[in-house]
Amino acid sequence: xxxxxxxxxxxxxxxxxxxxxxxxxxxxxxxxxxxxxxxxxxxxxxxxxxxxxxxxxxxxxxxxxxxxxxxxxxxxxxxxxxxxxxxxxxxxxxxxxxxxxxxxxxxxxxxxxxxxxxxxxxxxxxxxxxxxxxxxxxxxxxxxxxxxx
Amino acid sequence: xxxxxxxxxxxxxxxxxxxxxxxxxxxxxxxxxxxxxxxxxxxxxxxxxxxxxxxxxxxxxxxxxxxxxxxxxxxxxxxxxxxxxxxxxxxxxxxxxxxxxxxxxxxxxxxxxxxxxxxxxxxxxxxxxxxxxxxxxxxxxxxxxxxxxxxxxxxxxxxxxxxxxxxxxxxxxxxxxxxxxxxxxxxxxxxxxxxxxxxxxxxxxxxxxxxxxxxxxxxxxxxxxxxxxxxxxxxxxxxxxxxxxxxxxxxxxxxxxxxxxxxxxxxxxxxxxxxxxxxxxxxxxxxxxxxxxxxxxxxxxxxxxxxxxxxxxxxxxxxxxxxxxxxxxxxxxxxxxxxxxxxxxxxxxxxxxxxxxxxxxxxxxxxxxxxxxxxxxxxxxxxxxxxxxxxxxxxxxxxxxxxxxxxxxxxx
Numbered sequence: 103x104x105x106x107x108x109x110x111x112x113x114x115x116x117x118x119x120x121x122x123x124x125x126x127x128x129x130x131x132x133x134x135x136x137x138x139x140x141x142x143x144x145x146x147x148x149x150x151x152x153x154x155x156x157x158x159x160x161x162x163x164x165x166x167x168x169x170x171x172x173x174x175x176x177x178x179x180x181x182x183x184x185x186x187x188x189x190x191x192x193x194x195x196x197x198x199x200x201x202x203x204x205x206x207x208x209x210x211x212x213x214x215x216x217x218x219x220x221x222x223x224x225x226x227x228x229x230x231x232x233x234x235x236x237x238x239x240x241x242x243x244x245x246x247x248x249x250x251x
Numbered sequence: 252x253x254x255x256x257x258x259x260x261x262x263x264x265x266x267x268x269x270x271x272x273x274x275x276x277x278x279x280x281x282x283x284x285x286x287x288x289x290x291x292x293x294x295x296x297x298x299x300x301x302x303x304x305x306x307x308x309x310x311x312x313x314x315x316x317x318x319x320x321x322x323x324x325x326x327x328x329x330x331x332x333x334x335x336x337x338x339x340x341x342x343x344x345x346x347x348x349x350x351x352x353x354x355x356x357x358x359x360x361x362x363x364x365x366x367x368x369x370x371x372x373x374x375x376x377x378x379x380x381x382x383x384x385x386x387x388x389x390x391x392x393x394x395x396x397x398x399x400x401x402x403x404x405x406x407x408x409x410x411x412x413x414x415x416x417x418x419x420x421x422x423x424x425x426x427x428x429x430x431x432x433x434x435x436x437x438x439x440x441x442x443x444x445x446x447x448x449x450x451x452x453x454x455x456x457x458x459x460x461x462x463x464x465x466x467x468x469x470x471x472x473x474x475x476x477x478x479x480x481x482x483x484x485x486x487x488x489x490x491x492x493x494x495x496x497x498x499x500x501x502x503x504x505x506x507x508x509x510x511x512x513x514x515x516x517x518x519x520x521x522x523x524x525x526x527x528x529x530x531x532x533x534x535x536x537x538x539x540x541x542x543x544x545x546x547x548x549x550x551x552x553x554x555x556x557x558x559x560x561x562x563x564x565x566x567x568x569x570x571x572x573x574x575x576x577x578x579x580x581x582x583x584x585x586x587x588x589x590x591x592x593x594x595x596x597x598x599x600x601x602x603x604x605x606x607x608x609x610x611x612x613x614x615x616x617x618x619x620x621x622x623x624x625x626x627x628x629x630x631x632x633x634x635x636x637x638x639x640x641x642x643x644x645x646x647x648x649x650x651x652x653x654x655x656x657x658x659x660x661x662x663x
C-alpha cells in the first residue's frame with residue numbers, strides 16, 4: 103500500500119527545483135517540524151531539531167537532522183521539555199551520543215516531506231521505543247506480521 | 252450505476268461519521284429544553300465542518316499529510332503539543348463515551364447492565380482495528396446508521412404543526428425559566444458535538460491512507476462532504492424536534508441515553524424503538540472506531556511515527572500500542588461507573604475549545620499556494636466561510652470553560 107505517492111504534483115516539482123536552483127533553504131520554514139520518510143516511504147520521524155558544524159573560518163554547515171523525543175524535548179526546554187528529553191535518554195539501552203541524527207548526506211529529496219536515500223533499518227534510524235514495543239508488545243501478538251525468531 | 256452506488260456509500264459514510272453519542276445526547280437535551288431555538292447552531296456547525304473537512308482533504312491530497320501534521324508544522328512544537336494534548340484528551344474521553352453508548356444500546360435491548368458489555372466491546376473494537384480492513388466496515392456502520400432516519404419517521408407520525416416548527420427554528424427565543432448563559436452553553440455544546448475535531452482528523456487521515464489524488468478523488472470527496480454532512484445535520488435537528496415534541500411538554504430532561512430514544516417509542520412503539528436502538532448501536536460503534544483511531548492518528552502525525560499498516564502491524568508498534576493503551580484506559584474509566592452522559596457533555600464542550608487549534612492551521616496551509624498548487628489552493632468560497640467560521644469558533648472556545656463553570660454544565 104502506498105502511503106506517499108512518489109509522483110508529486112507539478113507544483114511540488116517546481117518548488118523542489120527552485121529550492122535546488124538558488125540553494126537557499128530556510129531551516130525554520132523548510133526543515134523544522136517536517137516529516138522524514140525513508141526510501142520506501144515509511145515514516146522515520148519529524149525534524150525535531152537540526153545540527154550545524156563549524157570548522158575554522160567557513161560559515162557553519164548543516165550537518166544533520168535530529169529526530170526523536172530527546173531532540174524535541176531539548177528544543178522545547180522548560181520542565182516538560184527536560185522531562186521529555188530525560189525520559190527519552192533513560193530509555194535508550196545503548197546510550198548513543200545525543201539524539202537520533204540523520205546525516206544531511208543521507209537526504210535524497212526535499213519537498214513537503216524529506217525523503218532519505220535508504221531504508222530506516224539500513225540507516226540505523228529505528229527509534230528505541232518502536233523497537234522495544236515491537237519486540238515485547240506488538241510483535242508477539244498473533245497476526246502482527248512479525249517474523250518470530 | 253456503479254458510480255452512483257459508490258457515491259451513495261460515500262455519502263452514507265460521511266453521514267455515519269457525523270452522528271455520534273455527542274449528537275444523541277446534546278440534541279435530545281437541547282430539544283427538550285430549548286425546542287428548535289438552537290437549530291441555527293446546527294446549521295452553522297454543518298457549514299463549518301463541511302468547510303474544514305473539505306479543506307483538510309484537499310490539503311491531504313496536495314501534501315499527503317493529515318491534519319495534525321499541518322497543525323504542528325504551522326503552530327510549532329510548543330503550541331502544537333498543547334493542541335495535541337487537548338485534542339487527545341477530548342477524543343479519548345469520546346472513546347469512553349462512544350463505547351458506553353454501544354453498551355447502553357445493548358442494555359436497552361437486553362436489560363443486562365451496560366458495564367458488563369464494555370470489556371467485551373473493547374476487545375471486539377481492538378480486533379476490528381487489528382485485523383479487519385476498516386473501509387468496508389465503515390460502510391456497514393454507515394448503512395446501519397441510516398436506521399437513525401427513524402427519527403424523521405417518528406416526527407412525521409407525531410403529525411406536528413410544521414408551520415410552527417419552522418417558525419420556532421427561524422425565530423430563536425429564550426424559553427421561560429432559562430437563562431441566556433445556559434442557552435449559550437448549550438449552543439457551544441451543540442457546536443462541539445457537531446463540528447467535532449476528530450471528524451477532521453479521521454477524514455484527512457483516511458485521505459492520506461487511501462492515497463487520494465486530485466483528479467480522481469476531489470469530486471467524490473466534495474459530494475460526500477456536501478451531501479453527507481447536511482444529511483447528518485438534518486438528522487440532528489430531527490432529534491431536537493422529536494425531543495421537543497415528546498419530552499418538553501412532559502418536563503422530562505435528558506439524563507440517560509434511553510431518554511434520547513424514548514420519543515421514538517412514544518411515537519412508533521416497540522418496532523420503532525428496536526430500529527432506534529439499532530441506530531444508536533451502529534452510530535456509536537462506528538464512532539468508537541473513529542475516535543479510537545483518531546487518538547492514535549494525531550499522536551503519530553505529531554511525532555512522525557509510522558501508522559496503521561494492516562498486515563505489518565509490527566511496523567507501527569507505537570501506533571498500535573497507543574490504541575491498546577487508549578482502549579484499556581477507556582474501559583477502566585467506564586468501569587469507575589462515572590456517568591457516560593456527563594462525560595459526553597464535558598467532551599463536546601471541551602471539543603469546542605480545541606476547534607481553533609485545528610482549524611486555524613488548516614486555513615493557513617489551505618491558502619499557501621506554494622504548498623497547495625494552483626488547482627488545490629483555497630478558493631474564495633472556502634476562505635470566506637473559513638474566515639467567518641473563525642469568528643464563531645474562537646469566541647466559542649474562549650467562552651466554553653467559563654460557561655461550563657458558571658452554568659454548572661447547563662444544570663444551573
